[in-house]
Amino acid sequence: MLEHVSIGGGAAMRPFCENSAEIVSSLLPSMEQFGIATAQEVQVDTLADRLEQETCSAECQVTYVPLVAAWTRRLSRSG
16 A cells, blocks of 8 residues: 655645646535535635645645555465
8 A cells, every 4th residue: 555645835836736726626516506615705716826825925835635546466266
């Protein structure tokens, strides 16, 4: 089993900010349907920029979605 967690900060995190904005964009119809947030509140068109600005201004490190992989080998039964 393997787990990979990306950690970084500042401008290096831009690809992760963009990916996060794309995820939120894909979930926006459901967010609106269930009354979680409106498109106007989320402002998805500027979300990646705002995430990057917050990360840079806070001079912090952030972690991204952990990716987990697992593999096994099937043993054949004899007889």
